[in-house]
Amino acid sequence: MPIKSDTPLSVALQLADRGWSVIPLCWPDPDGLCACPRGHIQKNSGKAPLTTHADKDATTDRAVIEGWWAEWPSANVGVALASSGLVAIDCDSLEALQEASGLGLVPTVCRMSHWPAYIYLANDDTPQIRLIHWGKSNKIDLLANGYLVVHGKHQSGREIYLEGDDIALLPQWVSNALHSKVETTVEIPEVPNDAPPVILSAIGGDIWYGRVAVDSEDGRVRAIEQVSTIDRSETLFQLGIKLSKANASYHTIVDALAERDEALGYDKYTDRKDELEYHRIAEKVGQSSYNLTSDIRDHPPEVRLPSFNAGELKRQALSDPSPALTMLPFLGQHESSPFIVGAAHLVSAYPKAGKTELLCRLVSEWCTLGYKVRYFSEESMRFWQARLKLANSEFDDVTIVDALGAGRHLIVADIGRSDSDVIVIDTMKLLMMENENDNGQINMALTPLVAACRASNKTLVIAHHTRKGGGLGGEAAAGGYQFFGGVDVGLELERVGQPTNRRKLHGQGRILDVPELLYERSNDGSFSFLGHSDQLAPQAIATHLAQILTDDFQTTSELRLALTSPRPSADQVSKVLRELAEEKSVERLPPLLEGNKPGVTYKWRRAT
Numbered sequence: 105m106p107i108k109s110d111t112p113l114s115v116a117l118q119l120a121d122r123g124w125s126v127i128p129l130c131w132p133d134p135d136g137l138c139a140c141p142r143g144h145i146q147k148n149s150g151k152a153p154l155t156t157h158a159d160k161d162a163t164t165d166r167a168v169i170e171g172w173w174a175e176w177p178s179a180n181v182g183v184a185l186a187s188s189g190l191v192a193i194d195c196d197s198l199e200a201l202q203e204a205s206g207l208g209l210v211p212t213v214c215r216m217s218h219w220p221a222y223i224y225l226a227n228d229d230t231p232q233i234r235l236i237h238w239g240k241s242n243k244i245d246l247l248a249n250g251y252l253v254v255h256g257k258h259q260s261g262r263e264i265y266l267e268g269d270d271i272a273l274l275p276q277w278v279s280n281a282l283h284s285k286v287e288t289t290v291e292i293p294e295v296p297n298d299a300p301p302v303i304l305s306a307i308g309g310d311i312w313y314g315r316v317a318v319d320s321e322d323g324r325v326r327a328i329e330q331v332s333t334i335d336r337s338e339t340l341f342q343l344g345i346k347l348s349k350a351n352a353s354y355h356t357i358v359d360a361l362a363e364r365d366e367a368l369g370y371d372k373y374t375d376r377k378d379e380l381e382y383h384r385i386a387e388k389v390g391q392s393s394y395n396l397t398s399d400i401r402d403h404p405p406e407v408r409l410p411s412f413n414a415g416e417l418k419r420q421a422l423s424d425p426s427p428a429l430t431m432l433p434f435l436g437q438h439e440s441s442p443f444i445v446g447a448a449h450l451v452s453a454y455p456k457a458g459k460t461e462l463l464c465r466l467v468s469e470w471c472t473l474g475y476k477v478r479y480f481s482e483e484s485m486r487f488w489q490a491r492l493k494l495a496n497s498e499f500d501d502v503t504i505v506d507a508l509g510a511g512r513h514l515i516v517a518d519i520g521r522s523d524s525d526v527i528v529i530d531t532m533k534l535l536m537m538e539n540e541n542d543n544g545q546i547n548m549a550l551t552p553l554v555a556a557c558r559a560s561n562k563t564l565v566i567a568h569h570t571r572k573g574g575g576l577g578g579e580a581a582a583g584g585y586q587f588f589g590g591v592d593v594g595l596e597l598e599r600v601g602q603p604t605n606r607r608k609l610h611g612q613g614r615i616l617d618v619p620e621l622l623y624e625r626s627n628d629g630s631f632s633f634l635g636h637s638d639q640l641a642p643q644a645i646a647t648h649l650a651q652i653l654t655d656d657f658q659t660t661s662e663l664r665l666a667l668t669s670p671r672p673s674a675d676q677v678s679k680v681l682r683e684l685a686e687e688k689s690v691e692r693l694p695p696l697l698e699g700n701k702p703g704v705t706y707k708w709r710r711a712t
């Protein structure tokens with residue numbers, strides 16, 4: 105192989121002698137910008153072809169090669185893969201390299217750059233295609249056509265060169281991957297580098313190629329020469345709409361926006377924030393025109409959803425002695441807990457009713473039992489630190505995800521990759537729905553989330569704010585009915601009278617009835633389970649009081665303190681005692697006949 109210090113012409117000729125067909129490519133200046141006469145955009149600097157038909161012009165003809173490099177002595181050297189009988193494994197990240205190494209990378213000729221590309225000899229029947237973003241990592245590029253930059257300068261200033269002399273045969277796993285791609289998908293015709301991924305309308309094409317843009321002065325689309333300042337966000341948004349109308353899928357839109365944003369130079373410095381913007385735009389434009397046909401087209405024909413025979417399921421369930429449903433404890437209670445392992449729960453509550461405090465307490469309880477929790481929060485880590493400082497329990501298996509602005513696609517992707525047992529979404533607002541009253545939108549936001557959790561038996565808990573007024577039949581959850589329809593267990597968290605730190609959790613389950621549960625949160629941050637709320641009905645209080653009243657007089661608060669959990673409020677106890685006195689089963693001091701005596705401490709005993 106040529107060596108690093110060889111001139112581009114010498115390298116090109118040596119490769120041609122080996123039968124590799126070469127082409128001249130753009131070369132970068134010291135700032136990484138295009139230094140060739142073609143004036144390429146930054147993204148293509150150092151790699152765009154200098155001939156008209158790219159790899160189709162590649163040759164082994166010495167005279168042609170000498171002519172090219174006489175004209176452009178500094179041109180980078182490219183090798184056409186298909187016509188040279190080569191396949192390259194391009195790993196441009198550590199993840200890609202690790203995965204490819206794991207699959208097996210026989211020593212061979214390597215193209216050295218920031219990341220290496222492994223070059224192998226194609227077999228006679230190797231399909232001349234490319235698999236971009238292949239593998240579990242979604243990062244490996246398998247290239248059996250197009251061209252590879254093999255020598256010269258990268259736009260980062262780094263040297264690009266070949267290393268190694270003996271070229272090896274294509275590893276079997278690469279061959280398999282390329283073959284299976286051909287078998288399972290319809291060939292998509294090659295498109296030139298710059299073309300949109302879908303067929304755009306005329307105006308869409310004009311935005312795509314940067315011929316028109318949105319003017320930030322008045323928000324109008326006009327010819328680029330007449331635009332005073334480009335409104336980058338709005339221009340990308342308009343492009344997103346055109347892509348969506350042309351049936352581009354969500355991921356196609358995100359990729360296309362990122363590519364165009366850079367190619368058109370709206371913002372050369374793409375960072376994480378900008379990537380999120382592409383997702384936001386794709387999400388927004390996708391909501392109005394979600395496209396089913398593109399879903400069918402984008403998946404190989406053998407895709408079938410998991411399906412089960414119901415009779416078989418029943419037999420399995422009957423032969424399994426363990427209960428069909430496993431509960432996650434609720435403040436130490438297993439039996440009356442409304443939280444089911446593997447189910448989707450919605451907890452709606454008034455703002456500031458303490459749902460995050462309750463969830464925080466519950467996830468800590470669950471993680472002490474060995475469940476791993478992933479908690480998607482809209483609050484900053486500063487608030488979390490303040491909250492955790494107050495909580496007197498362990499949180500080592502709880503991961504807090506700062507998910508504000510991430511959007512539901514990123515959240516679902518994150519869940520799919522996580523190995524957590526419990527997923528908390530606090531709150532529903534993180535799913536970024538435009539209209540919470542639109543059942544169609546709710547369904548689209550909720551269903552992928554529920555499905556992502558169900559696939560790996562993750563327990564899902566979504567917190568949601570409550571509409572004023574509340575209600576028993578799920579009416580309390582703000583927004584459309586689909587919020588409750590889309591989950592297995594719908595819960596509502598309410599304040600209940602006195603004392604002010606008492607809360608009631610109630611709701612409906614798909615299979616189990618959810619009892620009304622009462623709990624209190626003390627000032628020191630600890631929670632105590634009080635019991636079922638029917639234990640606080642007047643009749644239940646009267647029954648308990650009957651067991652405590654004696655022949656001696658006791659004050660109202662002495663009697664109240666003698667009651668066990670759930671302890672009724674002082675008001676409730678007074679009210680029940682007064683009713684008992686009216687029925688003459690209880691005596692009051694001073695006597696009831698004397699009427700109300702404000703300021704006097706009432707005492708009570710069993711009627712004699």
Ligand SMILES: [Zn+2]
Nearest residue numbers: 130138140144
């Ligand atoms: Zn150039």
